[in-house]
Amino acid sequence: MQKTPVVSVSGLHKTYGRKNEQQYEALKGIDFTIDEGEFVGIMGASGSGKTTLLNLLSTLDTPTSGSVEVNGQDITGFKGKALSDFRSEEIGFIFQDFNLLESLTAKENIALPLSLQGVKKAEISKAVKEVATTLSIENLLSKYPTELSGGQKQRVAAARAIVHRPAIIMGDEPTGALDSKSARDLLDLMTDINKNQHVSVLLVTHDPFSASFCDRILFIQDGQIGQELKKADNNRQTFYQEILNQLGTFEQ
Amino acid sequence: MLTKLSLAGIKNRFKDYLVLLTGLIISAAVFYMFANLATNREFVKSNTQISMASQVFIFGMILLILITIVYIAYANSFLLSMRQHDYGLFMMLGAKKNRIGELVFIETLLIGVISTIVGIVLGIGMSMGLSQILFNQLGLTVHHFNALYWPAIVTTICLYVGLFLLSGIFNLTKLVRTPVLKLLHIDDEVYLPKRRPLVQLTEIVAGILLLAIGYVAMAKIMTLQLLAVPLALVTITLGSYLLFSAVIVGAVELLKQTNFANKKLHNFTLAQIMFRVRSYTRILTIVSLLFALALGAISVGAGFQRQAPQMAKSTSAYTMAINDMDKKEHNLVSQLNDTHTLTYSQKIVGNTVYYNEQEFVDHPLPMLDSRQALNDGSLKTLPIAQFKKVALNDMDFTGLVPKNGQQKSEFATQSDFENLNTATTHTVTIIRLNNVLAQRKILDRLEKLQQQRFPAPTMATVGGFQTYKMFNALFSGLEFMGFFLGFAFLAMLASCLMFKILSGANKDVVRYNMLNRIGTRRVLMKQAVRGEILTLFALPGILGIVDVLFGLQVFKPLMYHPNAMTGWSILIFCVLYGVYYGITTLIYERLVIPKEQMNA
Numbered sequence: 001m002q003k004t005p006v007v008s009v010s011g012l013h014k015t016y017g018r019k020n021e022q023q024y025e026a027l028k029g030i031d032f033t034i035d036e037g038e039f040v041g042i043m044g045a046s047g048s049g050k051t052t053l054l055n056l057l058s059t060l061d062t063p064t065s066g067s068v069e070v071n072g073q074d075i076t077g078f079k080g081k082a083l084s085d086f087r088s089e090e091i092g093f094i095f096q097d098f099n100l101l102e103s104l105t106a107k108e109n110i111a112l113p114l115s116l117q118g119v120k121k122a123e124i125s126k127a128v129k130e131v132a133t134t135l136s137i138e139n140l141l142s143k144y145p146t147e148l149s150g151g152q153k154q155r156v157a158a159a160r161a162i163v164h165r166p167a168i169i170m171g172d173e174p175t176g177a178l179d180s181k182s183a184r185d186l187l188d189l190m191t192d193i194n195k196n197q198h199v200s201v202l203l204v205t206h207d208p209f210s211a212s213f214c215d216r217i218l219f220i221q222d223g224q225i226g227q228e229l230k231k232a233d234n235n236r237q238t239f240y241q242e243i244l245n246q247l248g249t250f251e252q
Numbered sequence: 253m254l255t256k257l258s259l260a261g262i263k264n265r266f267k268d269y270l271v272l273l274t275g276l277i278i279s280a281a282v283f284y285m286f287a288n289l290a291t292n293r294e295f296v297k298s299n300t301q302i303s304m305a306s307q308v309f310i311f312g313m314i315l316l317i318l319i320t321i322v323y324i325a326y327a328n329s330f331l332l333s334m335r336q337h338d339y340g341l342f343m344m345l346g347a348k349k350n351r352i353g354e355l356v357f358i359e360t361l362l363i364g365v366i367s368t369i370v371g372i373v374l375g376i377g378m379s380m381g382l383s384q385i386l387f388n389q390l391g392l393t394v395h396h397f398n399a400l401y402w403p404a405i406v407t408t409i410c411l412y413v414g415l416f417l418l419s420g421i422f423n424l425t426k427l428v429r430t431p432v433l434k435l436l437h438i439d440d441e442v443y444l445p446k447r448r449p450l451v452q453l454t455e456i457v458a459g460i461l462l463l464a465i466g467y468v469a470m471a472k473i474m475t476l477q478l479l480a481v482p483l484a485l486v487t488i489t490l491g492s493y494l495l496f497s498a499v500i501v502g503a504v505e506l507l508k509q510t511n512f513a514n515k516k517l518h519n520f521t522l523a524q525i526m527f528r529v530r531s532y533t534r535i536l537t538i539v540s541l542l543f544a545l546a547l548g549a550i551s552v553g554a555g556f557q558r559q560a561p562q563m564a565k566s567t568s569a570y571t572m573a574i575n576d577m578d579k580k581e582h583n584l585v586s587q588l589n590d591t592h593t594l595t596y597s598q599k600i601v602g603n604t605v606y607y608n609e610q611e612f613v614d615h616p617l618p619m620l621d622s623r624q625a626l627n628d629g630s631l632k633t634l635p636i637a638q639f640k641k642v643a644l645n646d647m648d649f650t651g652l653v654p655k656n657g658q659q660k661s662e663f664a665t666q667s668d669f670e671n672l673n674t675a676t677t678h679t680v681t682i683i684r685l686n687n688v689l690a691q692r693k694i695l696d697r698l699e700k701l702q703q704q705r706f707p708a709p710t711m712a713t714v715g716g717f718q719t720y721k722m723f724n725a726l727f728s729g730l731e732f733m734g735f736f737l738g739f740a741f742l743a744m745l746a747s748c749l750m751f752k753i754l755s756g757a758n759k760d761v762v763r764y765n766m767l768n769r770i771g772t773r774r775v776l777m778k779q780a781v782r783g784e785i786l787t788l789f790a791l792p793g794i795l796g797i798v799d800v801l802f803g804l805q806v807f808k809p810l811m812y813h814p815n816a817m818t819g820w821s822i823l824i825f826c827v828l829y830g831v832y833y834g835i836t837t838l839i840y841e842r843l844v845i846p847k848e849q850m851n852a
Contacts, residue, residue: 060769062849080774083848087771099766103523115519116772121511160770 005033005069006168006200007057012066014052014223026052028223029066034168039194039201041214043243046206049223051172054204058091058170059083071167088116092161092169092199094190096176098153100145106156107132107141113164131163134197135189151182155189162193168200169193175210187213208247212240219246258355261338268334271754271839272327273367275747279323280371280412285379286316286740287404289733295397312737319542319744321415322535326751328419331360332426333755339427353424360423364416372408376400382735397732455498462491467802484803492795493537500529500791517772517780520763524784528756535752536792539745543796543829546741548803550821553734555807556727561688564720565629568648569618570684572695572715575654575706577681584698591685596652598678599669603660605653610666612636617682619646651714652680654706688720742825746832749792753785753836757843764844777845782837789833797822 012030017023026049034040044050055061057068059075068075070090078086092113093099100109107128114124132138137155145153154174161169171190175183191213194201203214211217213236219227229246231239262269289295290313339352379399466487469479504526512518564571574581577595585593594615599606616639618631634642640663643649650661664672685691695717764777800822 058769060849080848084768084771084773087769089771091771093770095769099769101520101523101763101766103527103763104519108519108523111519113770115516116770116776118515 004036004072006036006038006071007034007202008069009033009057010067012053012056012068013064014049014056014061015064026223027056027063030220030223030225032218032225034200034202037194037198037200039191039203039213039215041203041205041211041217042220043205043208043211043217043247044220048220050204050206050220053220054170054172054202057202058093059087088113089164090167092164092166094154094157094161094169094171094174096173098145098150098157098177100153100157100160102145104144105141106137106143106145106148106159109145109156110141110159110163113160117164127163128159131159134193135159149182150178151185154178154182154186158186158189158193162197162199166199168202171201171203171205173205173207174203175205175207183210208240208243211243212236217243255355257342258338258359261335262359265334268843269363272331272334273363273370275751276324276327276363276367277371277374278743279320279327279747280368280408281375281378282740282743283316283320283411284372284375284404284408285382285736286312287407288375288379288399288401289397289736291403291407292398292401315542315545316740316744317411319538319741319748320411322538323744323748323751324412324415324419326748326755328360328423330751330755331363332423333758335359336427336430349428353428356423356427357420360420361413361416364412364419368409368412368416371412372405375408382739383732452498452502455494456502459491459493459495459498462487463495464491466491467805470803471805488799489537489541492540492799493533495795496536496540496791497529497533500533501526504529517767517776518783520767521780521783524760524763524780525787528788531756532752532788535749536788539749540792540795540799542741542745543792543825544799544803546738546745547796547800547821547825548738549734549741550738550825551734551800551804552807553731553738554821555804556731556734560720560723560727562629563723564688564716566620567719568714568716569620569631570648570682570715571688572683572698572717573652574681574683574698574702575652576678578701578705581698581701584694584701585681585683587694588683588685588691590687591683593681593683595679595681597669598652598654598680599672599674600654600678601672601674605661606664606669606672607661608666608669609636609640609663610669612639612663617643617649618684619643619648648714652682654678654680682715688717692717692720738821738825739828742828746829749789750832750836750839753788754839754843757840760840760844761846765846768846768848774845774848778841781841781844785833785837785840789829789836793826793829 010031012027013025014027015023015025030053042050042053052061056063057070059078063076066076070086073086075086100106101112104112110128110131111124114127119127128141129138132141135155135158137152137159140148140152140156145156148156154177157174169190174190175186178186187210190201190203193199201214203210205211215231217229218225219229227246229239229242234242335356339356343349343352376399383397383399466484469484469487504522507522508519574585577585585591594617596611596615596617597608613636616633616636618633619639619642621628621630621632633639643663644661653661688695699717767777768774
């Protein structure tokens with residue numbers, strides 16, 4: 001079965017530092033694709049280049065060479081309006097530190113991407129309600145972020161990430177600031193969104209437990225993709241062990 | 253080493269320091285300009301015949317000192333907000349607290365001293381420039397004014413350096429006492445606006461009532477006398493405060509219900525305003541009051557000055573009387589526009605000046621309708637019999653005699669007048685014109701020529717022009733002070749508001765960064781910044797203008813149209829205020845709006 005790729009990355013290089021200064025190559029040629037509806041994890045130690053990669057995929061940074069296509073469009077050449085519009089329409093972000101606006105209620109936070117796209121009030125209300133029901137946060141909608149727990153905040157952030165039906169959700173250590181119970185809930189929720197709403201997910205993490213929820217994991221080491229692990233028909237526990245083993249071989 | 257590090261920190265944020273320094277320099281310059289007037293007793297004495305003037309200046313000085321204190325406090329909090337993270341980091345790396353304290357103290361004081369010195373130099377320059385403009389453009393005459401005035405320099409240095417010493421001590425204790433971790437993570441104190449409709453409603457009602465009491469008090473100044481001013485000050489201050497806190501929250505909540513809120517970043521902007529209401533209410537109240545005071549000072553000053561021509565009209569039925577007009581004078585008179593001229597013959601016998609009655613029948617000499625204060629200068633013509641009676645006691649008529657010492661005026665019938673045996677027949681020509689101000693240069697020359705030919709010990713000429721010149725001299729001082737006061741207040745209040753807003757910027761950096769990440773167009777972010785700051789600027793401005801429109805009623809007993817110049821001063825004011833708004837927005841955008849891409 002040939003699926004169309006949502007993300008396709010080829011020959012991606014990123015070098016920091018100017019030509020006449022000392023240079024540092026963070027990414028040394030990365031190639032991979034993410035198919036529609038896939039749940040892909042990117043793992044790697046600190047300094048391996050995973051944050052750089054995520055920044056390039058989400059257009060927050062520009063590559064030195066290589067191309068990134070999202071939904072069939074080459075995003076590396078985007079500038080100005082096209083750039084922001086791409087981010088607000090095609091990508092849903094979930095960050096480690098939630099990145100909710102503390103001056104807006106949960107509902108207003110969730111509605112933000114739709115407001116940016118100029119969606120009508122009635123439609124916004126409908127979409128927010130729908131997504132809130134899916135994530136069981138209807139009773140939190142009128143609260144401000146400071147009145148919410150970490151897990152609740154991340155649910156609201158997840159709602160904001162999917163409310164505008166992006167092509168892909170990108171999570172940057174989304175469980176990093178959560179306790180284990182909330183982390184598991186969030187990962188279940190992301191799996192649920194992935195399976196039932198058919199939204200592709202890209203999860204960047206260094207935590208094997210989070211990674212075990214993915215369908216496929218790309219291990220990135222020193223700016224290159226070293227290994228690829230597929231869950232296939234394994235259950236999550238077995239996959240978790242496999243990941244740990246894989247990480248173990250990296251250490252040596 | 254630490255000194256080097258801290259200098260490097262300043263270098264990195266040079267632009268922010270530039271903002272801080274520029275603001276402080278302008279503040280010091282404005283203060284110097286004001287102190288220059290206020291501490292110059294001879295100037296105040298010679299330019300106002302009003303005994304109240306020096307009190308007005310002392311009052312203004314106290315106000316300006318208060319504003320300066322508030323202003324420096326805000327500027328200092330801006331400085332501290334820039335530096336605390338750096339210093340926290342140094343401490344975490346093991347720098348001694350005392351050493352850090354020392355550095356902060358020196359940095360604060362250094363900034364203070366530099367800005368004070370540059371500010372005074374700028375102030376001297378501005379004093380020269382502004383006074384030149386006022387003297388030349390508006391035809392003001394002001395005595396004993398020096399751009400460079402030592403007592404003012406000393407006063408400014410004392411106040412500013414003193415305040416910066418205090419700020420330095422404050423910063424030192426604050427940094428030394430705050431735990432390092434807190435310095436590194438200065439979190440936003442989150443304020444959740446509570447929705448209490450009943451309290452809000454009470455606040456609105458009480459606010460409006462208090463404002464109304466204040467406005468009425470000012471309008472009834474004749475009956476309330478001096479009590480009106482303090483009463484109005486207290487009620488208007490309280491009223492503005494209540495109204496600001498209630499109306500902003502209420503209006504934002506109402507707007508949030510509408511479709512408007514869901515468009516673009518509107519909801520974000522509204523939330524920003526809502527979240528800042530509490531910390532802004534006080535400064536908005538102060539700003540609105542200062543705005544009113546500044547605008548009022550300019551309007552009153554300009555209003556008095558503008559009323560000099562009107563005063564001239566109300567004191568005499570004609571602008572100038574010219575005895576025995578010669579060729580030169582005739583030429584000048586023919587250059588005047590929009591004039592009425594009347595010429596009467598005079599014959600002089602001994603100490604008496606005779607007039608031909610018939611000439612007054614053919615061309616009656618108009619007289620003032622009323623000689624009361626603040627009359628509108630309208631004229632009347634009387635039947636000859638009545639005119640003859642009234643005229644001999646009327647200054648306008650008796651003043652027509654040539655200034656050679658003759659005292660008495662008499663009317664003669666035409667035949668009697670013709671039979672009077674004198675060598676020459678004199679004439680007197682009366683000029684009446686509507687626009688004295690525009691043609692004052694020609695009138696000045698005419699007056700000089702008359703003075704040369706008829707040197708008089710007391711009065712050079714009679715008529716409205718004489719009065720105009722007298723009042724012009726008197727009101728020039730007032731207008732000059734009004735402008736100075738007004739601009740000093742405006743510059744200070746706008747700078748205050750600017751720094752209050754700017755010192756909140758570092759909290760906004762995170763928010764805008766997040767908006768950028770989820771794909772908000774830069775245009776929208778800029779609009780959000782502009783909208784938010786516009787609200788903070790516009791609200792006190794609007795209330796300030798309303799305050800002024802009512803406040804000027806205080807001057808009704810003294811002035812024809814207290815509001816005559818308000819339109820103009822509002823316009824000038826809004827332009828200057830707008831410039832401040834523009835600068836604040838530009839700086840704010842630069843501070844908070846991130847680049848779309850990291851290395852773009």
